[in-house]
Amino acid sequence: MSHTSHNESAPVTGEQIYEVFVQSNHQEAHQHVGSLLAPDDTMAMLLARENFLRRDKAVSLWVVPRSAFIVKDSGDGAFLKREFDRSYREVRGYADNAARWKAFKAKALTLEEVIEDVRTP
Template sequence: MREGIYDVYEVFVQHNKTDHHVHVGSVLAPSPDLALHVARENFLRRDRAVSIWVVRREDIHATSYQDPDFFARETDKSYREVSGYTENGRLWRMFKQRMMNIEEVVQDMRGETR
């Protein structure tokens, strides 16, 4: 513990075991142990929780808003987006229109023409 120096700690709370930890705010404290106590008093006075995390703000590594290339996609995966589903429906309808019925399959296997 550094004497007389307070750090900013970001506080994350998990309300039950199936929930994710959620950021609820920040506290000033001289140590992680005291940050836990201060966070409990500030953010869990009326709420119940099963877990609380405190992380020194200096220990958080984040992307820069000035670096949009970090999130650029290497390959086109637009088919995974919701907007691609209408195109999939159109392609499926085209496929079904060209689909052969069982008699046409048998004729094709025998080499017969339609």
């Protein structure tokens, strides 16, 4: 925030964007639910309460000035780029195991396969 005046008679100028996070119960993490414009922290909290908790219950509410976030996005050079093949890092193999077993067990053996099985010592 730029210069703030303590003179009560000075016109209010700065509004800023706040991001709002709601924790709906103690077992859950805070979820981002939206953002709002507010002139100060107190009003941001009050507006968040009335805008996002009108019907739903919550155990915790966070409002964070958007300027407090340290951000990198896709416009910031190569930071978030994925150009080289990274498929070898993926764990699809494990996830596929169950399906593969199921398919294998469901498959009826052909006569040739039975003969092959018997011939094998």
